[in-house]
Amino acid sequence: MKNQITSALSDFFFEYETPRQVLVRNRRVGVVCRLIQLGVLVYIIGWVFIYEKGYQSTDTAVSSVLTKMKGVGYTNVSGIETVWDVADYVFPPQGDSSFVVMTNYIITEGQKMGKCPELKGMHDCTSNADCVGGSFKRTGHGQMTGVCVNKTQTCEVLAWCPIEDDHTIPNPPLLISAENYTLFIKNSVTFPLFGVTRSNLVEGIDSNYIGKCLFHPKKEPLCPIFKLGDIVKLSGFSFEKLAQEGGAIGIVVDWTCNFDVDVKHCKPEYNFHGLYGNPSETDSASASVGYNFRYAKHYMEDKIPKRTLLKVFGIRFDVIVKSLARKFDIIPTLTAIGSGVGIFGVATVVCDLVLLYLLPKREFYKNMKFKYTDTQTQQDNESIDLDSNAYYTLEANSRQVQDEDKPNDPDSEAGSTEAEVSEMRIIDCREK
Missing domain, CATH: 2.60.490.10 (atp-gated p2x4 ion channel domain)
Known part of the structure; x- marks a missing residue:
């Protein structure tokens, strides 16, 4: 048991197994393989290492x-x-x-809180019914009072008055x-x-x-x-x-x-x-063309709060x-090299597909690349090997006995007859 364990450990540590390889002399397949390998090499050197700097680590500031x-x-x-x-x-x-x-x-100067008509087009009206008191309009400037100003035909609002008129933008700036x-x-x-x-x-x-x-x-x-x-x-x-x-x-x-x-x-x-x-x-x-915003400068005038409004x-x-x-960092460098070596396997896969499925002699290449086994054939071969071993063992023993019993007289036929009978029995047993 100890010898078996020692032998197993020795085989594990001191033996190297390599996969079986078949050398195929085919120009088309060879050219395809080299072209793919060249493309992979250009990708690794040109893209990964030179363009993407795959040998360096990165950081942002x-x-x-x-x-x-x-x-x-x-x-x-x-x-x-x-x-x-x-x-x-x-x-x-x-x-x-x-x-x-x-x-x-x-700029709109001297604004103060009060009631004034809305700008034209903001909330037009023809009567007070068009102006709902206490309501607001999203684009308006204040709260409607419910009064329609006949002069401007717009609703009156409670707001900072006078209301800013920004329809005309100064040009030039x-x-x-x-x-x-x-x-x-x-x-x-x-x-x-x-x-x-x-x-x-x-x-x-x-x-x-x-x-x-x-x-x-x-x-x-x-x-x-x-x-x-x-x-x-x-x-x-x-x-x-x-x-x-x-x-x-x-x-x-x-x-x-x-x-x-x-x-x-x-x-x-x-x-x-x-x-x-x-x-x-x-x-x-x-x-929403451009960029603008509003800000106000507040002040007091005759104890009345006022402001200057600027649309900027x-x-x-x-x-x-x-x-x-x-x-430079060794870890991304080794990672890039390892991934590149792995990509080289693409050439082998493509060439195997061409050999095994596209070329006219694909059956021949299959037989060269793969070794097929059958369970029944394997059992028959093992039985034949056992019978052959038994045959050669009995034949050797018979010849040894023949040599020992054979008289010194070279003309004697006893030993020869006995050997022939034994050989015939062995052959008969093999035939059965």
């Missing part, structure tokens, strides 16, 4: 963005001159990654000077997997450089100060057209880094895209950080 606007605007509406600074035209003022710069507006405003972007990214922190104020960008640089996609691609007119132009829009009714621009800060080289080569790239619209669109009937048309800027860092 944790990002922080701060913004700051600079510039002064000037308007002269009905002889009223106004200077607009950052506190007036930027919303919100905290320097977030998403903000709005006012480029046009409709009142703050077209916003084209010359500048935007400063400060961005910091951290890649936790690799323990790397970078800022868009990279090597060579100091206070002196920032004081005189202005972003240009080719001449100054790393300058963090942008002119609003340039941003809109690079996104494909016309500033004047966008400024009239507002719009949205995405500023993409792209951090695509390879940490297999020095970290100082990890630098941002800036791209600009129009959001919620396409520069080629010319359909003026599109729904502006350009919304969204600073979007896009990041992807890569670095």
Whole structure:
């Protein structure tokens, strides 16, 4: 028992089994196999390793963005001159990654709470019956009092009066000077997997450089100060057209880094895209065109609360950080190699299908590749082998006895006769 166990362990550890292989000399099949293997090799090297960087691990960044606007605007509406600074035209003022710069507006001054007729077209009427007191209209400006104002043929409402009239949008935009405003972007990214922190104020960008640089996609691609007119132009829009009714621009800060080289080569790239619209669109009937919102400045006059209402048309800027860092890692490398080696098996499968099912000599290849066995045939063969062994054993014993009993006289026939009888018996037994 011990010897059997020792033998089994020895066979397990010190023997190697390899599958049976058949070498087929066929030009068509050989060419197909090599072409498939070449395609797999090109896929592994070209796509997995070179294009997809399958030998590297990846990480995305944790990002922080701060913004700051600079510039002064000037308007002269009905002889009223106004200077607009950052506190007036930027919303919100905290320097977030998403903000709005006012480029046009409709102002309604001296509003106070009271009763006044609704705007024409908002809720027209011919009698008081058309104005249900205490009700609201979704697009209206206040609560209806139940009175129809004959002069305007509209319902009277309780609201901030006079009611804002925003049917006519100023053209050209009142703050077209916003084209010359500048935007400063400060961005910091951290890649936790690799323990790397970078800022868009990279090597060579100091206070002196920032004081005189202005972003240009080719001449100054790393300058963090942008002119609003340039941003809109690079996104494909016309500033004047966008400024009239507002719009949205995405500023993409792209951090695509390879940490297999020095970290100082990890630098941002800036791209600009129009959001919620396409520069080629010319359909003026599109729904919800532009970008606008309202805000009010409240004050007291003769102990009466009043407000100045502004409908602001502006350009919304969204600073979007896009990041992807890569670095060599042995685990994805081995995974990519292993999957590639496994794909090489496709060539074998395809060639086997061609050999076994498509070629004219497929039956011949089947017989060469597969060894068929039958249970009954196996039992018959085992029986024949046993009878053959018994036959050769008896024959050997008979010859041994013959040699021992054979007299020294070479002419004696006794030993020979006895041997012949034994051989005949053995043959007869085999035949039975």
